[in-house]
Amino acid sequence: MAKEKLVKEITSMDEDFAQWYTDVVIKAELTDYSSVRGCMIIRPYGYAIWENIQRIMNDMFIKTGHENVYMPMFIPESLLEKEKDHVEGFAPEVAWVTHGGNEKLEERLCVRPTSETLFCDHYKNIIHSYRDLPKLYNQWCSVVRWEKTTRPFLRSREFLWQEGHTIHATAEEAEKETIQMLNVYADFAENVLAMPVVKGVKTEKERFAGAQDTYTIEALMHDGKALQSGTSHFFGDGFARAFGIQFTDADNELKYPFQTSWGTTTRLIGAVIMTHGDNEGLVLPPMIAPIQVVVIPIASHKAGVLEKSQEITEKLQKICRVKSDTTDRSPGWKFAEYEMKGVPLRLEIGPKDIENNQCVLVRRDTREKIFVSLDELETKVPELLKTVQQALYDRALKRRSEMTYVAHDLDEIKEIADTKPGFIKSMWCGSRECEEKLKEVAGISSRCVPFEQENLGDKCVCCGKPAKKMIYWGKAY
């Protein structure tokens, strides 16, 4: 009965996907609303997911030679204005600090929406010779973009992220870095978040403000909408020229260095929710789950049950993130609660199990019940966690391929966009006109020109003119 009640509190995802998302985020205690419009409170369970993401991703950054730093959170207006495209892209959506205490500031400061300008200002100070290059920096911080409509994790006025900023002696080296970090993101998305992604390059229209090229990983959510999940930018020497960063090369010539930046955000938590979640709530990939196994004693008033569940918990603590719930709530309530929270494995242990020297493991993703001998627990649990991790990826990949369509002409792409949520692949002539027309007539935007090209004909889906590039389209968050 308790379970019935809890489950009913979540709107069905087929009925209203947006409401389902909001219900999950609040009921699983990932976030809470705050008095600050458009900003979110990240609660312990949500923040623990972010900490797992940070820890694993940070290790990947360090393995690829990056160092963490911290830049100021404010950018003087004059500094933001130094690179023309960049300021045009960001100025309309920044928060401005105008007063310090009771005094009006001489110059307005914006709260960083991204930190290219601050890094450039620093590079100018510390880079003089080719010996000072490359600098491979990253920072974990929060940034602010004054969005009109907001949703927890997906789009909020303040969000947490990491931003990598690197600077190199040659364009080739910087381009290599840009692609390397895109591959790190794709690896992370697929192997840690169990979320398949399409890797590719953004069209000129969708490029980051100030970038020469923007690369992206694009994921498909449960409702068929696309989510841009990480981007990596190649700047050429544009920022270096705007900021006057120069170095003396080994050949004694004064040269401009080349830069990159790349970022992922707490949006990844939104991506996980919408990729793996179901009508009972969250489904978390074991690698980022704050609790990987929840131990629930059954008939815990019976002799020996609490002791055995304690013993099991202590054993498992050495090999995974485990929690035992020994509160006086009913097992049914607990089942629903930890299903809602997306815990990958539930371990039930009752008097009968103890008699048989076994316990029951229940997978969150399939609800499959598996009887396991207590002697085998320490090998079975890690095995099952790996199985669940892989199964989540496989399921998401299968759904994505079922929801990816091919279109050859304008009528076809309009019909698909109207009736079938998902990715649409087509050929494209490369013109911004066709991109804008498809937005207008079919409500879809370009996601990326994927690295893995397929030959779907030789005509642009929109104008029918010759086309050499294959591109992904979709409705996006």
Added chain:
Amino acid sequence: MAKEKLVKEITSMDEDFAQWYTDVVIKAELTDYSSVRGCMIIRPYGYAIWENIQRIMNDMFIKTGHENVYMPMFIPESLLEKEKDHVEGFAPEVAWVTHGGNEKLEERLCVRPTSETLFCDHYKNIIHSYRDLPKLYNQWCSVVRWEKTTRPFLRSREFLWQEGHTIHATAEEAEKETIQMLNVYADFAENVLAMPVVKGVKTEKERFAGAQDTYTIEALMHDGKALQSGTSHFFGDGFARAFGIQFTDADNELKYPFQTSWGTTTRLIGAVIMTHGDNEGLVLPPMIAPIQVVVIPIASHKAGVLEKSQEITEKLQKICRVKSDTTDRSPGWKFAEYEMKGVPLRLEIGPKDIENNQCVLVRRDTREKIFVSLDELETKVPELLKTVQQALYDRALKRRSEMTYVAHDLDEIKEIADTKPGFIKSMWCGSRECEEKLKEVAGISSRCVPFEQENLGDKCVCCGKPAKKMIYWGKAY
């Protein structure tokens, strides 16, 4: 010669302590100046120290049952104003956001100087029953206080910190938490930073805005000035009443809960610099040193030297944070560089050493040279790191006790304050008048009434009236 040159670049601490500090911070590449007045750039070497501090301290928080969360960085003006003392204390030094994009905000937002008001706003939403208590939260973030004069790490407009915020059913439980966290800070300062501290309670005059009691750890810097290094506040139910937070207790009565908060900041890095540093630069306690051992090959062009130094580095990587410097700079340059950076142990390995199956370890703190057999390296290095850690603490404790004076009357305390930098202990009647008078006539402020009381007589050092409390005075950062 190279060493000579480098060392000369640091001002002697006896000549000009403030300039010595600035030199160390910049030359050891802990921070860089930024275009944002009063804000600092924390460079990789400085940030790595902060990451070590975070990692170790965060583990201590988790062991004492705390969870990490993230609150918005903005506080609406009306929310800041809810607790009278609190707003009076902080409003004069906050940065105000007045515009989002091109639009003027309906209500100003301040960038958080501290987050009591945000936590209270959240607690009001999530606390209803005694079952919801306690909440033991912490957050790692940056905060802003619009200081007029700033110095890297010690006082800057933006700084990084952790702020714990807890809420409890009873005053006793909250008071216990306040003291527990002060003890965690003292433990951390002494055992991780090798920095002795005095634990005590602040006078009413020095209390945190809105607190019923403020506890502190006070350290003594190399120049005899005091540094408040961490504080823990007991709020009673003042904030709960101001924000209308109530819960139904087990006895079915509606009650106000009790709160605490506690914080430490990047100021701890300043404390480490000024406690352990010397005229050659930084001296880092091994527990937080980003590099614990630097391996420097001598005559590295000779056969086998680079290979052996690589072999040693790989061995040591398994037991400590080690770096080998195989660049083409001279050994002398490298010695000075890593002394400046405060690396606890230098390992020199040359052709002669290899012949003798040994290497030379040089302690940063004492410059003692120790010949160690290569077969014993893996036991000797951790041993020596422990020895250095303890020696730093012992040296700092000895200096503190040599620089702590006792005063019995006004003439004596004035003379000490004028001529002997350090802590001054005395009896105190408890009045704010005497506190203010000592500030005026001797330029010293109260540091704390220490938990470890001593009987230094029965008269107030200032007014001569009966006094029961022993107190610490000093000039403070």
